[in-house]
Amino acid sequence: MDEVNRALQKIARGTGIVFLGTVVSMALGFFTRALIARSLDRTQYGVFSLTLTILNIGLTLALLGLANGLPRELSRYKKEEPEKVPELVSTAFILVAAGSSLTAAVIVLAAPSLSPIFNETLLPPTLRIAAFSLPFWALSMVLVSVSRGFGRVREKFYYQNIVIPLIFLILTVLAVFMELGLSGIFFAYVFSQIAGFLILMFETFRLRFLPGRLVFRPELAKELFLFSFPLMLTGILGYIMNWTDTLMLGYYLNSDIVGLYNAAAPIARLLPIFLNSAGFLYIPIATAFFARAQLKEMKRIYQIMTRWIFLLTFPLFLFMFVFPEVTITTFFGAKYAGAATALQILAAGFMFHTLLGLNGMSLTVIGETHANLIGNFFAALANVALNILLIPVYGIEGAALATAASFIVANIFRSGWLYRKTGIHPFSRSYVKQLSTGIGMIVILRIANVSASSVWGVLGILVVFCVTYLVLVLMMKSIEPEDIDLLSAVEMKFGVNLNKVKCILERFR
Structure with a gap:
């Protein structure tokens, strides 16, 4: 088995765990938000959303970009200077502890203004x-980033995705x-x-993973900060893209x-779930390929992962885009049905973000x-x-258009x-076939004006649509050898027999 297949299988196994944790986390978060939205009036729920928006911006400042930069730096240090890894981890921990405490104090003092x-x-x-x-939130994210740098997903799965949301739901x-x-x-x-x-x-x-005695190394702090500072600014700008509409x-x-509006926005933000899950282990694995100047292999991994991410995300997008009113009322109740058009617009923007990988x-x-x-910055x-x-002219639909446009520009x-810089792009022949088939079927659904009044009716239509879509994808022979290898990895991981599925796929290669 070549390096690309081994890397894909490792990412796939990690993606499965992260995805399961993300689904559980989002389910708990959705149930909690729905409970809050139904127990409060819309004005109070709006205050809840505004407060969390400001808190998220504060979190981005407090993390100093280390949540994204630390896994990459840990992966590099483990190969080049493994003896410095404990000092790197403790230095990052101290930086975020100081930054988050200062940010919290500023928010408390600035609240009346x-x-x-x-x-x-x-x-x-x-x-x-x-x-x-x-x-506490910022330091938890640092600890999860440390485990991510060591190639582990269990800490994110159990603690960040399940324990914290579950405790919040119960309370x-x-x-x-x-x-x-x-x-x-x-x-x-x-x-x-x-x-x-x-x-x-x-x-x-x-x-x-965390030393018993924390030490602070100024030279490591400087290196971490210089690498992660652009990531912090990128994160701030990302939150502007995500939360300016709310503010x-x-x-x-x-x-x-x-x-x-915040009945539509959280639902649309579900769309990158597979993208983010795949990315959890993608950075440390892809970094190893890049360090060896194996850009061809890195491109192959990128294209295959993007194709699978799109295939998995597409049914969810269809649910939101074609049946927005049923989607919103199912989760938040009839009083939020007015956000249906905003959901369609946001879903289109987040789907574009997803399909580019x-x-x-x-x-x-x-x-x-x-x-x-x-x-x-430009976005x-x-x-x-x-x-x-x-x-001022279009209300929540205008806010949705602004957010969707910013994601399209950024991507x-x-x-x-x-x-x-690298020649890497997502558009393999197989992926173009999948994209064109999916877009064509959505156009047909919109022209036919297919509708349903209940969530069960919508699910029935979606099942028929997705089966038809998969059949068309197979008939267009967009299956590649790595797809079969990924199914073999699933067999080994979960002890299931997928020989019949693999045989069917082999016929359409």
């Missing part, structure tokens, strides 16, 4: 409560049952982050509209972090400008830069 900006008196008290979760149920209101929900949020961090810290010490809806309109992570692998920064600039122009730039 944010109230008049968003015309919302409930915002300062919720921000003061939520800010206390920031150091939220108690807060709703005891009628503690919005403040009670945020206290639940803080306690869940503290508990998750303590459990993860214990596990990290047990695995000896500017609060500024131009009101919390009620923010609550309505792991372009941003590949730029990180080849050391072109500034390219991500430049791409996100964020476009997002802000479009929100200013479109929200075109990243993919163009990656191709110029």
